[in-house]
Amino acid sequence: MQVTMTVNGVEYSREIEGRMLLVHFLRDVLGLTGTHWGCDTSNCGVCVVWMDGEPVKSCTVLAAMAGGHEVRTVEDLADGAELDPIQEGFRQCHGLQCGFCTPGMLMTCRALLDKNPDPTEGEIREAISGQICRCTGYSSIIRSVRWAAVHEATSAREQQEVAAQ
Known part of the structure; x- marks a missing residue:
């Protein structure tokens, strides 16, 4: 077909x-x-x-x-050589180890941040509850999502300040 x-x-x-x-x-x-x-x-x-x-x-x-x-x-996700904040968060906070679950985690976490730019730990855990990571114990993944949320918020504020000048 x-x-x-x-x-x-x-x-x-x-x-x-x-x-x-x-x-x-x-x-x-x-x-x-x-x-x-x-x-x-x-x-x-x-x-x-x-x-x-x-x-x-x-x-x-x-x-x-x-x-x-x-x-x-x-x-x-990446824009040329510039990583999406969720990718950078996984890099900065060691959200990946073997990398096998990483693509699915990145897509799920990006969707979460698009809907909820400041998720709690519980909301992150709920969002990724349908995914299995056998390496990290999820703590580093949660830190990675929080890193991305904070850096996206900071970047958005900086862009607003520049636009206002």
Whole structure:
């Protein structure tokens, strides 16, 4: 079957099998390997991408279901060489170790910060509760999200001050 979707701002149209999962479409057809594939059961969350601005586990979405929709992957977070604040937070606060869960965590945490720019520890824990990290114990991930929240707020204030001058 033919499927057309926008991925990271680019429209793609490809012939696929109707049973192909979105995670395999992104990785195997488009070559966007930043989205990891872990369990196929939606338990681990390493495959989280956005579909129409909402985080989804791409191992449970058929590529055909994403047809006509806008998909965003971890490859789209950075702006050229400039990391997204959530990526920089993970770098600064050691929010990643082996890196396997990181793409899904980044996408989930970016969505959280877009909806709630100043989340509490409990809100961060709730947001990432559908994802498994076997390395960090989650403390460094929570610190990373808080770092990003603080730095985004500081940057926004600085931009407002410059604009007011």
